[in-house]
Structure formats: structure tokens, C-alpha cells
Amino acid sequence: MPTDNQDFIEGLVGDLRPHQPLTLRRGLAIAVGSTALTVGIMALLAGLRSDVMTGHFNPVFLLATGLFLMLGVAATFAVISMSRPQVGNTHGGWMWAAAMAALLPVSAGVLGVADHGSAFFQSQPAQGIGCLVNGSLLGLITGGALTLWLRRGAPTSPQQAGLLTGLAAGSVGIFAYSLHCPYDDLYHIGIWHSLAVAASALAGRIFVPALIRW
Amino acid sequence: MIADDATMARLMAMSQAGDRQAYATLLAECQKWLKRFYARRIVPHQIDDLVQDTLLSLHRKIASYDPARPFLPWLAAIARYRWVDHLRKVYKADETGFDDSFAADSSEPAIVARISLERMFSYLPPAQARAIELVKIEGLSIAEASHACGQSESLVKVNIHRGLKRLAAMIEKE
Numbered sequence: 001m002p003t004d005n006q007d008f009i010e011g012l013v014g015d016l017r018p019h020q021p022l023t024l025r026r027g028l029a030i031a032v033g034s035t036a037l038t039v040g041i042m043a044l045l046a047g048l049r050s051d052v053m054t055g056h057f058n059p060v061f062l063l064a065t066g067l068f069l070m071l072g073v074a075a076t077f078a079v080i081s082m083s084r085p086q087v088g089n090t091h092g093g094w095m096w097a098a099a100m101a102a103l104l105p106v107s108a109g110v111l112g113v114a115d116h117g118s119a120f121f122q123s124q125p126a127q128g129i130g131c132l133v134n135g136s137l138l139g140l141i142t143g144g145a146l147t148l149w150l151r152r153g154a155p156t157s158p159q160q161a162g163l164l165t166g167l168a169a170g171s172v173g174i175f176a177y178s179l180h181c182p183y184d185d186l187y188h189i190g191i192w193h194s195l196a197v198a199a200s201a202l203a204g205r206i207f208v209p210a211l212i213r214w
Numbered sequence: 215m216i217a218d219d220a221t222m223a224r225l226m227a228m229s230q231a232g233d234r235q236a237y238a239t240l241l242a243e244c245q246k247w248l249k250r251f252y253a254r255r256i257v258p259h260q261i262d263d264l265v266q267d268t269l270l271s272l273h274r275k276i277a278s279y280d281p282a283r284p285f286l287p288w289l290a291a292i293a294r295y296r297w298v299d300h301l302r303k304v305y306k307a308d309e310t311g312f313d314d315s316f317a318a319d320s321s322e323p324a325i326v327a328r329i330s331l332e333r334m335f336s337y338l339p340p341a342q343a344r345a346i347e348l349v350k351i352e353g354l355s356i357a358e359a360s361h362a363c364g365q366s367e368s369l370v371k372v373n374i375h376r377g378l379k380r381l382a383a384m385i386e387k388e
Binding site: 021 | 229230231232234237238241242245262266269270271273274275276277278279280281282283284287288290291292294295299366367368369371372375376
């Protein structure tokens with residue numbers, strides 16, 4: 001006569017279906033694909049900056065865009081890692097990338113104080129709101145892909161996974177939109193482009209955990 | 215004697231490919247491992263329930279294991295998560311006793327929910343519908359539900375799992 005535990009195991013065995021494991025390679029392929037799709041859609045809808053087309057880059061643009069891309073890569077890597085739990089895992093690498101990217105708003109703030117508070121007006125607020133909205137919207141592609149990935153995974157901290165999903169989404173989104181945005185001003189980038197990342201991270205922290213089921 | 219990490223990793227890789235015999239062996243080994251893992255970390259009479267909850271999580275999150283990595287650290291992470299979750303539930307149940315009784319008194323929303331659920335229930339196999347109805351709607355314990363419907367306690371749990379999975383997939387079905 002089967003015991004309760006035997007019944008239980010037999011039930012699970014009967015429910016077994018083949019599953020493709022969430023390997024790092026697959027996760028990175030999805031991340032690269034969603035980033036490429038984001039850039040493609042942005043280029044198609046808004047067009048690329050002239051210096052991106054000609055290859056004569058502005059140094060501030062290169063530095064800022066690179067920082068956002070690296071933050072996106074680091075946060076994405078952390079999300080993929082969190083979906084595959086393991087005692088002994090660490091997910092702190094993204095903090096260094098976030099600290100480096102934070103230099104942009106911090107620098108804008110420091111320079112703004114030196115300029116007696118004129119940073120906000122010099123940051124092109126009217127265009128900045130467009131960057132905030134469009135960067136955040138473009139981030140939905142990466143955010144959606146990572147959220148679907150997380151739903152199959154087993155993040156032991158859904159709240160942090162949500163925050164990092166939003167951070168990755170916002171970073172990739174604003175990276176893509178930076179390839180269109182014509183402003184190289186540190187105030188503009190430090191305030192509005194950073195706000196897109198912060199807003200996405202907040203949205204991820206609020207909405208994504210509820211979508212992760214154990 | 216419990217299988218070693220390499221054996222369990224191999225069984226898991228075979229399970230991910232759909233090998234049910236390997237999966238049955240793996241679950242039996244995991245069950246033994248988890249009983250030892252949880253020993254003295256929760257009250258003894260709750261160990262079996264927690265082990266089954268953890269096996270259910272293993273089952274749902276089977277794709278999150280990467281065969282290129284060791285198995286037991288993955289299982290331990292799942293087991294820790296379930297253990298913390300278990301403790302949280304126990305704490306909340308103690309703390310919110312008054313709220314629960316209040317919720318039981320306010321029966322009107324439950325009736326409304328019941329009407330819409332009845333239609334969805336008609337698509338479920340009777341055993342799954344009964345298990346969900348007794349435990350999730352009427353608030354019976356697994357043991358009471360088992361006694362009421364004649365299914366074993368484990369079968370009640372499996373039927374709830376399968377039934378909820380089906381219900382989730384047909385929420386928009388008329």
C-alpha cells in the first residue's frame with residue numbers, strides 16, 4: 001500500500017514535462033537579442049544621431065552611453081544569475097556599475113551647485129522629459145524579456161530581482177535612446193537620462209515581484 | 215544512504231529531459247536529503263509538510279537548475295527559501311488571528327467569488343475541484359479535507375496544485 005509521500009511523489013512524477021534549463025548562455029542570448037531589438041526599434045522610429053552615423057563621437061556622449069550600457073549589462077547579468085539560485089551565489093557586481101553610472105547625476109549636481117542652482121534650466125527640461133519617457137518605454141522590451149525569464153526561474157529575493165530588472169530595463173532603454181538624443185550636455189544626461197533609469201528601477205521594484213511566482 | 219551530488223545532478227539532467235523514472239528516484243533522494251536538512255530547524259510534526267512544499271517548489275522551478283552546475287547548492291537554496299517562507303507564514307498566522315476571524319465573518323465577497331468560480335470548476339476533474347473547494351474556499355485543513363473527500367492528504371495537495379494550474383490557464387474562459 002503506497003504511503004502519503006509515495007502518492008505525492010507519484011503525483012509530481014506524473015506531472016513531469018521536459019524543460020529547457022535556464023542556462024547562462026540562453027539568458028545572455030535573450031539579453032543581447034532584446035538589446036538589439038531595442039536599438040533597432042529606436043533607430044527605426046527616431047533615427048540615429050549624426051555623429052553615430054559618421055563615427056565622430058562626442059566624448060561625453062561616449063562616456064555616458066558606455067556607462068549606461070555597462071550598468072545594463074551588469075544588472076542583466078545579476079537578474080539571470082538570480083533566476084538560477086545556488087547557495088554561495090553573489091549578486092553584488094551590479095553595484096559597482098551603478099556607482100560608476102551614479103557619477104553622472106552626482107557630477108551634474110556638483111556642477112549645478114557651483115553654477116548656483118542653474119543646472120535644471122541648463123538641462124533642457126522640455127527635451128529631457130522626452131528622454132525620460134522614451135528611454136523608459138524602450139526599456140519595456142528588456143524589462144519584459146527579463147520578467148518572463150524570471151517567472152521560469154527561482155529568484156530567492158523577488159524584490160531585488162524586480163529592482164534589478166527595472167534597472168537593467170531602464171539602462172538598456174536609455175542607452176538605446178542616447179543613440180538618438182542630440183544633447184551631450186552633462187546636466188541633461190546626468191538629470192534626465194539618469195531619471196529614466198531610476199524611474200524604471202522603481203517601477204521594476206514595485207511591479208515585477210508580483211509577477212514572479214514560486 | 216543518500217546519493218551524492220554528481221548522481222543527483224545526473225538524475226536532474228535526465229528529469230529535465232522528461233525521464234520519469236529518473237525523476238522518481240531523484241525526488242525520493244531529495245526527500246531523504248530534505249528531511250535531514252530540516253531536522254531540528256522546525257517543529258518535528260511540520261517537517262513532512264515542509265519537505266513536500268519544497269519538493270513542489272523543486273517541481274515548479276525545475277528549469278532553474280543548470281546541469282553544468284552542482285545540484286545540492288541549488289536544492290539548498292530552494293530549501294532555504296521555503297524554510298524562510300514557512301517561518302513567515304507561521305509568524306503571520308500567529309500575529310493576524312483576529313484578522314482571519316474577521317475575514318471569515320464577511321462572507322458576501324466570498325459568495326460572489328464562489329459564483330464565478332463555480333463555472334470554472336465545471337471544467338476541472340471532480341477530484342481537483344473538490345480539493346480546491348474544501349481547502350481554498352471553505353478553509354479546511356489538508357487533513358480535514360482529506361477526511362471529508364476520501365483522498366489521501368498527499369493527493370489533496372497534488373490535486374490542489376494541478377487544479378490551480380488549470381484554473382490559472384483558463385481564467386478568461388467563458
